[in-house]
Amino acid sequence: xxxxxxxxxxxxxxxxxxxxxxxxxxxxxxxxxxxxxxxxxxxxxxxxxxxxxxxxxxxxxxxxxxxxxxxxxxxxxxxxxxxxxxxxxxxxxxxxxxxxxxxxxxxxxxxxxxxxxxxxxxxxxxxxxxxxxxxxxxxxxxxxxx
Numbered sequence: 486x487x488x489x490x491x492x493x494x495x496x497x498x499x500x501x502x503x504x505x506x507x508x509x510x511x512x513x514x515x516x517x518x519x520x521x522x523x524x525x526x527x528x529x530x531x532x533x534x535x536x537x538x539x540x541x542x543x544x545x546x547x548x549x550x551x552x553x554x555x556x557x558x559x560x561x562x563x564x565x566x567x568x569x570x571x572x573x574x575x576x577x578x579x580x581x582x583x584x585x586x587x588x589x590x591x592x593x594x595x596x597x598x599x600x601x602x603x604x605x606x607x608x609x610x611x612x613x614x615x616x617x618x619x620x621x622x623x624x625x626x627x628x629x630x631x
Contacts, residue, residue: 526578527552530628531585534620535573538613542571552576558592566594567603571613580621587613 527549535554536547542556552575558568570590577584587610592600 527575528578528580528584528621530580530621530624531575531617533624534617535575535585537620538617539571539573542569545570561591568592568600569605573617580625582614582618585614585617587617589613 532549532552532554536544539554539556542559545555545557547554554573554575556571558570561567561569568591572588572590574586574588575584576586589605589609591603591605593603595601
């Protein structure tokens, strides 16, 4: 998997194209464009929608070959004592719910200052999947209409 800088400070203000596969632009790498026959088929709308939906978290790695997007730990909405990490797997070329898997991980800060694994609301992954699917449909409609 290719590593993505965790924040803009690591690259002086943006994502460094040199950290991606040699000869590929950010657009080709992150958005899955310019794919060749050696890559697994992933739906470009689900891929883009996953990146859009998860943009509130820093990216840890993306792998267009396998369809995996992994975020780094980021603060959960309004919480300073908890953080979340999300992994999405776009496993098919079809724009369907069965082509997408989302896993959510959560940690809370103990009084001793140690991050501890915490339970995740069972509906969280489903809500993220729904948001990604909705965004993917919007992107497809924009492509067809535009």
